[in-house]
Amino acid sequence: MKKGLVWIRRDLRLHDHAALSAATKECDEVSLVFVFDKKILEKLEPEDRRVSFIYEALLEIEEKVGVHTLVGDPIKLIPELFKKLKIDHLYFNRDYEPYALKRDNKVIREIGNVSTYKDSVFFEPHEVLKGDGSPYTVFTPYKRRWLEAFLNQGKNISDYKVNLNKIKKGNSKLKLELFKKMGFQKTQNTLVGGTSKGKKLLSSFGKKIANYDKTRDFPAMEGTSNLSVYIRFGCISIRDMIRLSLKNKSSGHDIWLSELIWREFYQMILGQFPHVVKKEFKPKYEGIPWSGTTKEFNAWKEGRTGFPIVDAAMRCLNETGMMPNRLRMVVASFLCKTLLVDWKKGEKYFASKLLDFDLAANNGGWQWSSSTGCDAQPYFRIFNPYSQSQKFDGEGEFIKKWCPELSSLNSKKIHQPDLADMIELAEAGCTLGKDYPFPIVSYTKSRQKALKMYKKALS
Ligand SMILES: Cc1cc2nc3c(=O)[nH]c(=O)nc-3n(C[C@H](O)[C@H](O)[C@H](O)COP(=O)(O)OP(=O)(O)OC[C@H]3O[C@@H](n4cnc5c(N)ncnc54)[C@H](O)[C@@H]3O)c2cc1C
Incomplete structure (x- = not known):
């Protein structure tokens, strides 16, 4: 036997x-x-x-x-x-x-x-390479080649069937005491572990995937799948996800498949360039003289920077272990390009808090945001937290949820409470410096400092 x-x-x-x-x-x-x-x-x-x-x-x-x-x-x-x-x-x-x-x-x-x-991936890090056998470092041609390889194998998505009858049964041995033994406490997560919850989410997302491209960036609309933690721990398979993206044709389906390819792109980058774990992908960005202080870093971590969209996102992360992608980009850009704190500190903090933490995606996201990575945004592209907030949380719904002290401000001032006058603040029952912090830095001045800092490192 x-x-x-x-x-x-x-x-x-x-x-x-x-x-x-x-x-x-x-x-x-x-x-x-x-x-x-x-x-x-x-x-x-x-x-x-x-x-x-x-x-x-x-x-x-x-x-x-x-x-x-x-x-x-x-x-x-x-x-x-x-x-x-x-x-x-x-x-x-x-x-x-x-x-x-x-x-x-x-x-x-x-x-x-x-x-x-x-x-855990559809194509492994060595399977989608350039014609000369070297790895891609830019997403768009990688994606093109990925799709070509996918079509070449006839869009064939294997389903690895499991014969459950062959698996040895056992009396249930998992008990809550295990937490004590390991020195941990059981937490109550909104996203509960397991395949049944993963499959439920997959199926409910199937009803809204066609609108994914239109809703995904608006945190209050909840237009994304929330499946990242289920794919991270494999409660559902990557093939389950790809099958959904091919079920119908729409720009929502296409863009969602692109996100799954981004996931594989970052897995490939980690596999082919493991130095990214410790260092900037681009060596010329290694010497950036980050000048942000511990006080500023702590304010960012705790959601008390005085920039409502940043604070709301960080409080959401601390409370739930999750944060919508648009806001991950906003808070990451804010940490390195407004507070001028080393991206590696932010990456480490995300790694400690994210329920869906995945080394490849997290490192890729941080290196993209700090402009140190492959195919990253250029260093002079700095997200303005106020306009990002107005654009993607226009009515301030997400801010109100996580910063309730601002919830009575009108939809203009909620993005930048220090622009509200005394009467507006009094009417909203919010005293700046007491109920909610003044902005910890000036966005405009920091922007200039960031540009100088990057230029200096690159010259
Ligand atoms: C600074 C930063 C850090 C990040 N850290 C992580 C992380 O630790 N773990 C993680 O899974 N994702 C990370 N991401 C990517 C992205 O934010 C999350 O995958 C997404 O928010 C998860 O929500 P969702 O499942 O609803 O995604 P959907 O929008 O429904 O996307 C579907 C799936 O595609 C994958 N995906 C989507 N966007 C990306 C992306 N940009 N890069 C890689 N994969 C992507 C995820 O597996 C996701 O579940 C990070 C992004 C940034 C900017």
Whole structure:
């Protein structure tokens, strides 16, 4: 009897799963294992939302089949379990992050009988390259080549069927005590972990995807899918998402598929240029003399900069672990180009808070916003937080939700309360400097400083 072990990591689901599909085809009996990696846990705060999300996703899997849930070092634990259960072959889906690659190679060396699979992306970092075999560094030609490759294989989207009957059942062992053992607290997230919630969101987004291109930038309209955390932890598959984007034809469908290709673009950049984890993609941007202070950085983190759209977005992040894409761009640009704080600090803060944190997408988003990345916006393009706010949150609905102290200001002044006169502020019951901060810097002056700072670094 051939026994297989499937090590699940960022693929917490039981359907359309490359490694599980292969294991249940090739083996008579398959066990599942997930390891809460101590090296990752050590860096997190006790109320980290992602630990709860993973726990919920595992619980859902456990309702159907057994999962060995372990806490510690996978490099030790996986080979130990492999021996203990007398397994013949280990299966897992590939992960392209530098830490994961090192870890996985060690496990492969230790065990030997291992098969790995492409699963979390449609094309792996080495699969979409220029004619001369070098990687793309600009999105549009990458996307063109990606689509060409997709058409060349006949738009064929595999569905990796899983034979659940081959997976060993087990008495449910996951208990809330696990949180205590790991030193974490269970959080209540609005986005609950698991495939059923992921599929529900996918299906409800299917009803509005045609308008995605028109609504996605307006935070109060909630025109995006909210699926990032479900794809990050693999509660749904990338193929589930691509299938939806092809279900009908509209500019909404097309633009959404483009976003999925952006995701693969950044995975490719991370895979091909791993130096981006620590440094600017473009070396000439390495020496920027960031002059922002710790006080300014803290005000940004806590949502008390005196710029309502920035504060609303940061409070939303702190409270929910999520932030709409348009606002991620606004607050990232604000941190590096208005407060003049090193983008790497912002990247690290996002990494600590985002429920959907993904090294490739986060690093790509920050390097784009700070103009240090490949195909980034030019350094002299600086988002004006006031006009972004007027354009994308015209009535101030998003601001009102997260900065209730401003909610009685009219839709003109809510974007810049320091322009309101004494009477307007008194009528709104808001005292600047007490209920809501004065702007921590002058946007116009900072803009000039930012331009000088970038120019100096580049000269
Ligand atoms: C500074 C900054 C940091 C970011 N950090 C992350 C991160 O850690 N994790 C993350 O998943 N996304 C990140 N993004 C990209 C984007 O903001 C989120 O993917 C998106 O807001 C998630 O919401 P959604 O699922 O409703 O997206 P939708 O608009 O519905 O898009 C569908 C999917 O496409 C992918 N996607 C969309 N936009 C991007 C993009 N610009 N880059 C890469 N993938 C994209 C995501 O998987 C997303 O779920 C970041 C963007 C910026 C500017």
